[in-house]
Structures are given as structure tokens and as C-alpha cells.
Amino acid sequence: MSKHIGSRLDDFLEHDDLLAETEAVATKRVIAWQIEELMNQEGLSKSEMAHRMGTSRSALERLLDPSNPAYS
Numbered sequence: 001m002s003k004h005i006g007s008r009l010d011d012f013l014e015h016d017d018l019l020a021e022t023e024a025v026a027t028k029r030v031i032a033w034q035i036e037e038l039m040n041q042e043g044l045s046k047s048e049m050a051h052r053m054g055t056s057r058s059a060l061e062r063l064l065d066p067s068n069p070a071y072s
Helices: 009-015 019-042 046-053 057-064
Strands: none
Touching (some): 009 019
């Protein structure tokens, strides 16, 4: 029988020192999704969105890339 049966996922992740990393990745994905949704609603290109955010297009690309740990 597993020692984790009946425990919360947060407890399991915290025990294995993964909770903070998991929360950071989830937060990044939510923010990226929100930015992409706004871009779609407003019909904005990545270049225009980056300009409105006061950043470069490459920085926006890194933010929107879920596999890029730069903004985690």
C-alpha cells in the first residue's frame, strides 16, 4: 500500500520538494494562456503585444513558451 494514499497532492509535492516548482510552472502557463487569449480577442500580433507590454517580441516568445524555464 502506498504511503501517499489519502493524502493531498500538495502534501505529496511538498514532501518531494516539488511544490514550489509545480506552482511556478502552473502560474506561468496561466499567465501565458491569459496573454494569448487577450491577443486573440484583440487581434494583436506578438509584435504589437510585446510593444504594448514594453518588451521585445523575443521576450514575449519566451514567456509564451511553456517549455522555456526563463520566466518560471
